[in-house]
Each structure stands twice: as structure tokens, then as C-alpha cells.
Amino acid sequence: MSTPAASAAPSASGAPADAPRAPSPAPSALALVGALARRALRDARTRTLAFTYLFAIYAYIQPVGFRHAYPTLAGRLAFVHSFAGNDAIRLFYGYPYNAVSIGGYSAWRVGGTLAIAAAVFGVLGGVRALRTEEDAGRAELVLAGALTRRTAFVSAMGAVGAGVVLLWLAESLGFLLAGLPAGEAAYLSLATATATATFAAVGALVSQLAPSKRIALELGTATVGVALLVRAVADTSSGAGWLRWLSPLGWAEELRPFAGARPLVLALPLIATGLLLALAARIAARRDIGTGLLPARDDADPRLRLLSSPSAQALRSERASLLVWAGSLGVFALVLGLVSASISSAGISKGIREEFAKLGTGSIATPTGYLSFVFIFFVLAVSLFACAQVGAARQEEADERLETLLALPASRVGWLGGRLLLAGAGAVALSLTAGVLTWAGAAAEDVHISLARMLEAGANCLPAALLFLGLAALAYALVPRASSGVAYGLVTVAFLWQLVGALLGAPKLLLEVTPFAHVGAVPTQPFRGPAAAVMVAIGLLAAGAALAAFRRRDLLGA
Amino acid sequence: MSAIRTEGLSKRYGRTLALDKLDLEVREGEVYGYLGPNGAGKTTTIRLLLGLHRPSAGRAQLFGVDAWRDPVAAHRRVAYVAGEPFLWPALTSAETFAFLARLHGGTDVAYRDVLVERFQLDTRKKVRALSKGNRQKVQLVAALATRAELLLLDEPTSGLDPLMEMAFRECVGEAKERGQTILLSSHILSEVEAVCDRVGILRQGRLVDEGTLEQLRHLGAQTVEVTFAGPAPTLPQLAGVRAESAGPNALRFEVLADIGPLITALAQAGGDSIKTLTSREPSLEEIFLHHYDGSDGRVDAGG
Numbered sequence: 001m002s003t004p005a006a007s008a009a010p011s012a013s014g015a016p017a018d019a020p021r022a023p024s025p026a027p028s029a030l031a032l033v034g035a036l037a038r039r040a041l042r043d044a045r046t047r048t049l050a051f052t053y054l055f056a057i058y059a060y061i062q063p064v065g066f067r068h069a070y071p072t073l074a075g076r077l078a079f080v081h082s083f084a085g086n087d088a089i090r091l092f093y094g095y096p097y098n099a100v101s102i103g104g105y106s107a108w109r110v111g112g113t114l115a116i117a118a119a120v121f122g123v124l125g126g127v128r129a130l131r132t133e134e135d136a137g138r139a140e141l142v143l144a145g146a147l148t149r150r151t152a153f154v155s156a157m158g159a160v161g162a163g164v165v166l167l168w169l170a171e172s173l174g175f176l177l178a179g180l181p182a183g184e185a186a187y188l189s190l191a192t193a194t195a196t197a198t199f200a201a202v203g204a205l206v207s208q209l210a211p212s213k214r215i216a217l218e219l220g221t222a223t224v225g226v227a228l229l230v231r232a233v234a235d236t237s238s239g240a241g242w243l244r245w246l247s248p249l250g251w252a253e254e255l256r257p258f259a260g261a262r263p264l265v266l267a268l269p270l271i272a273t274g275l276l277l278a279l280a281a282r283i284a285a286r287r288d289i290g291t292g293l294l295p296a297r298d299d300a301d302p303r304l305r306l307l308s309s310p311s312a313q314a315l316r317s318e319r320a321s322l323l324v325w326a327g328s329l330g331v332f333a334l335v336l337g338l339v340s341a342s343i344s345s346a347g348i349s350k351g352i353r354e355e356f357a358k359l360g361t362g363s364i365a366t367p368t369g370y371l372s373f374v375f376i377f378f379v380l381a382v383s384l385f386a387c388a389q390v391g392a393a394r395q396e397e398a399d400e401r402l403e404t405l406l407a408l409p410a411s412r413v414g415w416l417g418g419r420l421l422l423a424g425a426g427a428v429a430l431s432l433t434a435g436v437l438t439w440a441g442a443a444a445e446d447v448h449i450s451l452a453r454m455l456e457a458g459a460n461c462l463p464a465a466l467l468f469l470g471l472a473a474l475a476y477a478l479v480p481r482a483s484s485g486v487a488y489g490l491v492t493v494a495f496l497w498q499l500v501g502a503l504l505g506a507p508k509l510l511l512e513v514t515p516f517a518h519v520g521a522v523p524t525q526p527f528r529g530p531a532a533a534v535m536v537a538i539g540l541l542a543a544g545a546a547l548a549a550f551r552r553r554d555l556l557g558a
Numbered sequence: 559m560s561a562i563r564t565e566g567l568s569k570r571y572g573r574t575l576a577l578d579k580l581d582l583e584v585r586e587g588e589v590y591g592y593l594g595p596n597g598a599g600k601t602t603t604i605r606l607l608l609g610l611h612r613p614s615a616g617r618a619q620l621f622g623v624d625a626w627r628d629p630v631a632a633h634r635r636v637a638y639v640a641g642e643p644f645l646w647p648a649l650t651s652a653e654t655f656a657f658l659a660r661l662h663g664g665t666d667v668a669y670r671d672v673l674v675e676r677f678q679l680d681t682r683k684k685v686r687a688l689s690k691g692n693r694q695k696v697q698l699v700a701a702l703a704t705r706a707e708l709l710l711l712d713e714p715t716s717g718l719d720p721l722m723e724m725a726f727r728e729c730v731g732e733a734k735e736r737g738q739t740i741l742l743s744s745h746i747l748s749e750v751e752a753v754c755d756r757v758g759i760l761r762q763g764r765l766v767d768e769g770t771l772e773q774l775r776h777l778g779a780q781t782v783e784v785t786f787a788g789p790a791p792t793l794p795q796l797a798g799v800r801a802e803s804a805g806p807n808a809l810r811f812e813v814l815a816d817i818g819p820l821i822t823a824l825a826q827a828g829g830d831s832i833k834t835l836t837s838r839e840p841s842l843e844e845i846f847l848h849h850y851d852g853s854d855g856r857v858d859a860g861g
Contacts, residue, residue, distance in 0.1 A: 212686075298687035299680070302652035308660055317648060400644040404697075407608050407638035407710075408661040411630045554611040 032147050036155030040129050041162055046485060047128075048163045051121050052170040054492070055192070058114055059174025059185075062106040065503030067179075076100045095235045095244075097259035103180055103188070104258040110171070111191045115252040116228060118167065118192040119199040123220035125163055126203020129156040130284075131216040134207075140289055149285050153204075157277060160200045168193035188257040194269035198248040199224060201276035208283040211296035218324060224249075225328055229335070236339055248272065310410055311418030318392060322426050325385055326433050329378065333434040336374050337441020340367040367447045371438060372521035375457050378434045379519050380495050382427050382461045386469035387487040389423035390476050394483055398558040406555065413547050416473070420543055423469055431461040453523040460522040463532035463539075464515045470542030477549035480556045559622055561586045561708045561739035562607060566616030569602050569763075576602040578763040579616065584741055584756075586707070589734055591754030592743040593846060599763040600743040601641060604712050607741075608638060620708060637662070637706035641713045641743075643693035647686035651679055651696050658700045670703035676725050691717040702729050709733060709740045715749060727753055747842045757842070759849055766849055771842065778840030778848055779812040784824065785834045791827040796820060807833075 041048070070076045080099045094112025098104030133139045133156070142152055168189050175185035203220050210216035227247040234243035234250055244250030245268075254265045283293060306316035393416065396402045406412060435458025439451045472487035479486065498516035511517055515535055520528035562584040569577040577599045584590045594600050605611040607618050609629035618625040620632040645654055659665035674681060677695040685693060694717045701709060715723050730753045733740060744750050750757060757774060759767040767774060779800075784790075785808040793801060798815025811820060817837070824832065840848075 296687075298684050299682040300650055300684065301682065302650055302656065304653065304656050307653060307657040310661070313646070313657055317646065400640070400642065401646060403605075403610055403640060404638075404644050404658075405661070406610060406629070407633060407636070407640070408658065409630045409633040409663070410661055552612065555605075 026146055029147075029151055032151055033155045033158060036142065036152065037159040037162065040133075040156050040159035044125065044128060044159065044163060047121075047124065048166060050485065050489070051117070052166055054117065054496075055114065055167050056170040056174040058496070059106070059110065059171045059189070060178045061174075061500045061504070062109050063102045063175065063178035063180055065500050066102050066105045068505055069503050073100070076105075094231070094253050097253075097256050101258055103184055106175065106178075106180065107188050107191070107257040107259065110188060111252045111255065111257070114171075115192050115195045115249050116224070118196040118252075119224045119227065119249060120221070121167070122160075122164075122196040122199030122201075123203040123206075123217070123224060125160040125196075126157075126200040126205075127207050127213060127216045127220055129160050130204055131207035131210065131213045134290060135213045137290075143289060150281065153281050153284050157200070157204060160203075161197070164193055164196045164200065167196060184257060187255075187261060187263070190266065191252040191255045191257060194255075194266060194273075195248055195252045197273045198251075198269045198276070201273040201280065204280040205276050205283075207292075208280050208287065209293045211292035211294055215292075215294070218320075222324075225331075229331070232335065236342075309418070310405055310415050311422060314393075314396075314419055314422055318389070318422065318426075321388070321392070322429070325388075325426070326430055329381055329430055330433050330437045333378070333437035334441040336371065337438040337443070337447075338445055340370050340374075340438075340442050341445035341447050366524075367442065368449055368453075369521075369524050371442070371449070371454075371457065372524040375434075375438075375460065375522065376498070376516060376519065378431070378458070379461045379464050379516065380491070382430050382434075382465040383468040383491045384488070385430055386423055386427055386465050387472050387484070387491060389419065389426060390469065390472040390487055391484045393419040394476055394480060397480065397555055400555075400557050403555055412551050416477075416547055416550050420469065420473055420546075424466060427462060427465045427469065431458040431465070434458050434461065449523060456527055457522040460520060460527055460532075463535040464519055466539040467515055467535040467542075468539070470539030470546070473546035474542040474549070477546040477553065480553075559586065560584060560619075561588070561621060562590075562619070562741060563622075564603075564607070564616065564618045567603070567606055567613055567618050568615040569599075569606055569611060570614040576763050577606065580763075580765055582758065582765065584739060586739050587734075587737045589730065589740045589742065589753055589755045591750035591757040592741055592760065593745065593747070593750060593757060593842075594743075594760035595745060595850065598760040600760060601712055602763075603760075604638075604710050604741070604743060607710060608633070608636070634663070635707045636710060637701035637704040637708075638710045639694075639697050639701045639712060639714045641716060643690065643697045643717075645685045645693060645696060648684060650682055650684050651688070652681040654685060654696055655681070655700055655703075659703070662704050662706075664705070665700075665703050666705050667703070669705065670699060673699040673702055673729070676728070677722060689717075691719065691722070694718060695722065698726065698729075702733065705733075705736065705738065707738060709738060711740060712743045713745070714742070715744070715746060723749070747846055751842045759846060761849055767845075774842070774845050775839045778845040779814045780817065780837060780839060781844075782811040782813055782817070782820065782835070782837045784809050784811075784832055786828065787831040787833050791831075793823050793827055796823060 070079055077100060080096065094108060094115075096104075096108040099108050130139075130153075133142075139152070143149060168186075171189040171192060172182075172185045175188060176182055180188070199220070202223050203216070206216045206219040206223070210219055227249045230243055230247040231249045231253070234240050234247070235253075244254060248269060251265055251268045254262060256262050256265075287293065306312040396405075402415070405415065432455060435454040435456070436451070438457070439449065439454035442449055442454075443451075468487070468491050471490060472483065475486040475490075476483040494514040494516055497511075497514045501511045501514070501517075518528065518531035518535065520526060520531070560583050562582060564580050564582045567577060567580040567582070568575070580599075580603065582603070592600055592603070602611070606613055607620065607625055609618075609625040609627075609632065612626055621635055623632040625632050646657075649657065655665075655670060659667075659670075677699055679692065679695055679699065683692075685696065688696070694714070698714055701711075715726050718726060727749070730740060730742070734753075740753075742750065742754060751771065754771075756770050757768070758765050783804055785805075788807065790803070790807055790809050793809075796815075796819050798813065799820055800812040800814075802810050802812075804810040813820060824835075
């Protein structure tokens with residue numbers, strides 16, 4: 001054993017070398033914050049990079065695609081006219097203040113749609129930086145060091161703030177490359193950056209309230225859902241425009257880039273972020289580490305239902321998340337059904353309908369046409385659900401509970417097969433829920449459409465979802481640690497391509513690469529049987545390959 | 559038939575050779591202590607025995623069943639306690655027991671109640687609210703209650719307090735009486751010394767020593783301590799004996815050869831002034847440390 005090197009020089013008092021060392025000089029608060037924030041940034045790098053690319057590409061595509069699809073002012077005016085009178089479109093894309101100019105169109109698409117992704121990123125960032133660290137016990141390790149809780153909190157949120165700035169820069173760069181002026185590009189990107197910041201603060205607050213990461217994420221995403229719903233009502237119902245001021249997602253619209261900018265509105269997200277963070281920091285400074293303000297029930301009488309097999313237990317543990325998915329999809333389905341009644345073909349010429357087709361939306365001039373158009377979003381949602389289910393299976397392995405399970409007489413194929421069946425059954429339940437509730441909403445407003453047709457529209461979500469389920473399973477079997485990124489990435493890229501590929505004028509062959517291009521616009525168009533059969537077949541093959549590959553590999557911890 | 563049998567079992571993770579041609583045999587009814595420092599390959603061995611990881615070469619059999627090819631059949635006769643208690647946080651202990659018992663089959667519920675009592679578990683508590691030690695107890699109780707023919711225990715007492723450790727030893731004794739086979743991976747040497755029939759020492763993925771405690775002791779040095787009435791005399795150099803001072807009036811000898819020459823030398827140098835003479839066999843700890851250079855778990859060059 002070598003003695004400590006000369007760096008530990010004897011102190012002036014002449015204490016012997018083996019005496020306990022005097023307290024080391026405290027590193028400056030700034031150095032501490034820097035070190036902790038860098039660590040947190042590194043932990044979040046995959047997610048941050050993925051969103052950075054998404055934002056830059058999305059920002060670049062909007063002006064370029066619009067310029068390409070509507071080169072003339074006349075075409076743009078016709079486009080605006082049709083959309084301005086269309087409540088149902090605004091439900092998804094937000095309120096278009098000025099969609100005649102390239103900048104105004106981009107602002108509309110970004111403030112409306114990208115802001116939702118920005119909000120989700122914010123919640124994820126806040127909860128992961130605070131609650132996940134606490135659940136994993138790492139927060140305790142950090143706080144056992146010579147630093148205050150305030151320093152730890154500031155560091156974590158500083159890292160999230162750096163992520164927000166990165167997203168802002170990426171989006172601005174995308175607009176800049178697409179030819180928007182620098183100042184406007186930067187201002188426009190603030191619409192999403194401020195939404196991210198506000199929801200990161202929401203994430204920080206729910207991290208203090210919830211007793212676990214899972215509940216914190218549920219509370220956070222529920223907040224995004226409510227904000228979205230409030231904005232949707234404000235954008236679509238006449239006389240309810242004031243509601244927009246109640247939703248952080250509405251603020252992003254009220255910034256009105258390229259349409260009489262109102263920079264003063266920036267005060268709202270800034271104040272909200274500040275207040276939420278201050279509240280979160282205050283709670284964080286007072287409560288016991290590892291607990292939340294909401295109580296957690298830690299003992300209970302045994303409930304022995306759904307413990308008979310690994311699959312039954314998987315259903316038991318996924319029950320809550322299934323209900324959340326079904327609930328939120330159901331609410332949106334109902335609202336969409338209700339809103340579809342406002343669609344009419346009056347005043348929409350054939351030419352404009354063709355313009356819609358360029359957006360990859362098909363004919364949306366009738367309630368059924370509109371429902372066909374919006375169901376592509378349910379296809380997306382159910383596909384994402386499939387990814388989430390495979391992610392939950394991976395989590396069992398990453399947390400090494402799977403090792404406990406597979407040391408018992410339980411087979412690997414049985415376990416993964418059960419999880420995939422559960423995911424498939426969940427997808428069926430979600431799809432049918434969407435179909436039934438859309439029908440109920442539409443029927444309540446006297447739209448003429450049969451339940452059978454809407455059930456068919458629901459079932460039409462399944463082939464693509466099963467395809468993505470199979471691919472996600474294969475990714476899980478082959479590259480377990482990267483599987484979530486691969487699965488969500490595939491779905492997102494495929495969907496974005498469906499939305500913008502036509503806009504960019506890509507050749508047909510390339511357009512048809514994405515599975516979403518092969519989903520029939522039910523109920524307007526018939527169910528596309530052969531395409532569906534091919535998708536399901538590929539999904540099943542991939543799932544089969546996944547089972548075979550999973551049988552052959554080592555179990556892999558986090 | 560052997561409960562455990564491995565032939566040339568090897569496992570490579572990337573560039574690291576975690577297990578190198580392991581030939582291990584544990585007979586039915588035997589309690590086998592599997593020793594090694596952190597990273598020696600103990601957990602890797604158990605994962606291969608359970609078919610959780612795939613051997614790079616060689617094979618592992620439990621009761622003649624290949625662990626990789628037919629894990630389900632092999633697992634019917636096995637219960638496993640992992641080094642870390644990875645359980646379902648939202649289930650209570652009682653629910654965990656019910657779930658694991660359902661999957662394993664053949665759980666002795668009456669014995670489980672005895673174990674719950676012995677390990678002082680509150681079965682109404684959710685796993686997420688349990689300390690690490692208590693979660694470890696849940697795992698242990700579930701595994702022991704199956705009365706499986708083979709218990710694979712990977713550092714089962716990590717996180718247990720001394721009282722619970724005693725309870726664990728009692729359970730191992732009972733299992734042994736019933737004829738259950740146990741592979742106990744550990745680095746708590748007193749525990750292995752107390753309960754194991756045979757011991758294997760693993761170093762860098764290789765089995766470097768194996769045998770009953772008696773057999774291993776023959777390989778280690780015997781320690782002789784002598785105290786004198788006055789200052790200790792100077793002894794001549796003896797082959798196979800290392801001498802060192804053990805205080806002002808005392809000497810300690812590590813004797814690797816026969817003890818006769820040392821006794822003769824002591825008698826000649828001052829037999830009258832000897833006050834006490836103690837001799838003891840090497841502890842497992844000394845045998846174990848003999849295989850390592852002791853400083854940082856790295857291997858000494860000689861082996």
C-alpha cells in the first residue's frame with residue numbers, strides 16, 4: 001500500500017499524517033452547480049438529442065414544404081380560406097392567425113403542434129432530473145455531500161434549462177436554414193421554448209407532489225392533456241377564445257409570430273415558470289427525501305387476483321397505465337366526434353380539396369371525411385402505445401425483476417409472448433374505444449354515421465399498430481438497451497414522413513415507405529385489406545423473430 | 559447424479575473473460591461454499607447455471623438437465639436467491655409470496671409461515687416500503703419455502719443483521735437435514751466455514767482451489783504463537799517456517815512444513831522460559847487470503 005502522495009501536505013499545525021483530515025475547503029457553489037448540472041445533462045443526452053433533431057427538422061420542413069406546395073399567393077389564399085373556416089382542423093393545429101405568409105404558416109404549425117411535443121419534453125425533463133434521481137436513491141448520495149438542497153435543485157433545473165436553450169437554438173437554426181429572417185426565427189422558436197420551460201417547471205412541481213416517478217409522470221402528462229384540451233376548446237368554439245389565456249399551450253399561440261407579434265405575452269410563461277419553480281424549490285427544501293406531498297399507502301391486505309402467471313401479473317401492473325391510455329384517447333375521440341358535426345363542404349371547391357390532399361389528409365370536407373383524417377392520429381397513438389408496452393417489458397428486465405421471474409420454471413418465450421399478447425389486446429381495446437366514442441360524439445350531434453363504420457375505423461388502427469409492435473419487440477430482442485429509442489423513433493419518423501413527404505414533393509416510391517401511407521382513410525374509403533394483411537404479416541414475422549432471438553440472448557440489466 | 563455439473567463452462571462479455579473453463583461438480587445433499595472476491599465470476603456462474611446467460615463454451619447441467627437448452631425443466635427443481643432483491647415494488651410481501659409460489663409450485667405454506675415468523679416479516683408491507691435487508695428476507699423466505707432440491711444462493715445474507723444471519727444458518731441446517739443441495743456463493747468466510755461441507759475458491763473466473771475444509775487447511779500454514787517469561791530468544795532459520803515478533807516477549811510462526819524441527823529449536827533455545835504455546839489451524843480467511851495478494855483483490859503472480 002502506498003502512502004498518500006505529497007499532495008496531502010502536512011498542515012501548518014504539524015498534525016501527524018494519519019490524523020483525521022480537517023474539513024476540506026468547500027468548492028464554490030458555482031463549481032458544484034456546474035458539476036451536478038453536467039452530470040444531469042449527460043443523463044438526458046439521448047432524449048435531448050432526439051428532440052433537438054426533431055425540432056430542427058420539423059422547423060426546416062414547414063417553410064420549405066409550404067413554399068413548395070403553395071407557390072402562388074392565390075393558392076395560399078385559398079388554403080387559408082378553407083382552413084380559417086374549419087374548426088376541426090384547428091383542434092389539432094391551433095389557430096391560424098396568418099397562414100398566407102410562409103412565416104405565418106410555419107408559426108401556426110409550430111405553435112400548434114410542435115408546442116405539444118415541447119410540453120412533453122418539458123415534463124419528462126423536470127421529472128427525470130428530480131424524481132427519477134430520488135427514486136433511484138442517487139439524490140440521497142448527492143445530498144449527503146456538503147451542499148444544500150437549493151444547490152441540488154438549481155443544478156438539476158439548470159440542466160433542464162440548458163436543454164430548453166438547445167431546443168430553442170435547434171429550432172431557430174431550422175427556420176434560418178429554410179430562409180426565415182434570423183430575428184423572426186428566434187422569436188418564433190420562443191413559442192415552443194417557453195412551453196418547454198413552463199412544463200419543465202410543472203415537472204419539477206409534480207416531482208415534489210408525487211410519491212414516485214410513475215405517478216409524477218402521470219400527473220405531468222395529465223397536465224399537458226388538460227392544457228391541450230383547454231386550447232382545443234378555445235380554438236374551436238366561438239366565444240371561447242379567452243380560454244386560450246388559461247393554457248400554457250394557448251400562450252404559445254398568443255405570441256403571434258408573423259401575425260402582429262406580441263412579445264409582452266412572454267411575461268406569462270416566464271412568470272408561471274418562475275412561480276412553479278419557486279413553489280417546487282420551497283417544497284423540495286422542506287420535505288423528507290424519497291417521499292412526496294401526496295401520501296403513499298405502504299401496507300395493504302393481500303389481493304391475490306391476477307397473480308396466477310407472469311402474463312396475469314403483467315396485466316396487473318399495467319392496469320393503471322392501460323386505463324390512463326384508454327381514458328385520454330376516449331376523451332379525444334368523444335371531442336372529435338362532437339366537433340366533426342361542424343365540418344361542411346359548403347364553399348370548399350374541388351381545387352381546395354385537392355390542396356388538402358397535398359397535405360396528406362385526403363378529403364376533409366365532410367364530417368366523415370374529417371373523421372377519416374383524424375383517425376390517422378389514433379393510428380399513431382395506438383402505435384405509440386405498442387411501443388410503450390414493449391418499453392414496460394424492457395423495464396422489467398432492466399430492473400432485473402425478470403431475472404427473479406425466469407429463475408422460476410417460467411419460459412422466456414411464454415413471458416415475452418404473454419407481454420406481446422397483452423400489448424396486442426390493449427391495442428384492440430384502445431382502437432375500439434376510439435371508434436365507439438367517436439361515434440357516440442358524432443351521433444350526439446346528429447352526424448349520420450353508423451357504429452359499424454366507426455368500429456371499422458377503430459379496427460383500422462390495428463394493422464399498423466401490430467406492425468410497430470412486432471418491430472418494437474424485435475428491437476427489444478436484438479438491442480435491448482436501445483429498444484425504446486428505436487421503436488419510438490421508427491413510429492415518429494414514419495409518421496412525420498407521412499405528414500410532410502407529400503408536401504416536399506417526394507417521389508411516390510419514397511412516400512410509400514411509411515406504413516401510414518398504407519392505412520386506408522376509413523370511414524370515407526374502404527378498409528385496405530391487402531395492405532393491412534401485409535402489415536400484420538410483417539408484424540407477426542417480426543414478433544416471431546423477436547421470440548426466437550430473445551430465447552438466445554443474455555438477460556441484460558440497466 | 560450430481561445436482562450441479564459444469565464442463566469447461568466459459569463466459570466472455572466482450573473482451574472480459576468472466577468465467578474460464580469451469581469444471582464444477584456439486585453432489586446431491588452437499589452444501590457447497592462458492593468463494594471469491596467481487597468480480598471473480600460467482601454471479602456469472604449462477605446466471606449460467608440458471609440459463610439466464612448463454613455459455614460462450616462448455617455446458618452447465620442441473621440434475622442432468624442442460625440449463626441453457628431446457629431451463630424450465632431445470633428450474634422445477636431449483637430455488638434461487640439473487641444477490642440483490644429485485645422484486646415488484648407495488649406488491650406486498652404476502653402477494654409476492656403468492657405470486658412466486660404460484661409460479662414455482664410445491665411451496666410448503668406451513669413452513670413458509672414458520673419462516674415469516676423466524677425472519678420477523680410484516681407481510682402486509684409493500685415491497686417498495688421495505689429496507690434492502692427486509693426485501694432480501696422476502697426473497698429468502700420465498701426460496702426456502704419451496705423446499706426445492708437445489709438452492710442457488712448468491713450472497714444471500716448481504717444486508718441481513720447478525721440475528722437474521724443466525725436465522726439463515728438455522729435454515730441452511732434444516733435444508734441440509736432434509737437432504738437439499740445448496741450452492742452458497744459468499745464472501746463472508748465465517749458463514750461458509752460454519753455451514754459448508756465443501757468449498758471452492760474462484761479467482762478471475764477460474765477455480766483455483768477446492769476441497770473440504772480439512773483438505774484446504776492442510777494446504778495453508780499452521781500458526782504457532784509462543785510467549786516467554788523474559789525476552790524472546792533468537793531462533794535459527796528453519797525451512798518452511800516464517801517467524802515474526804508478536805510483542806516484546808512473544809513470537810509467531812507460520813509453519814508450512816512439519817512442526818517437529820520448530821519444537822526442537824524452541825526447546826534448545828530456551829524451553830524453560832516458555833510460558834504459553836498455542837497452535838491453531840489456518841482459518842478459511844487465511845486460506846482465502848493466501849490465494850490473493852490482499853492489497854486490492856488483485857492476484858499475486860505465483861498463484
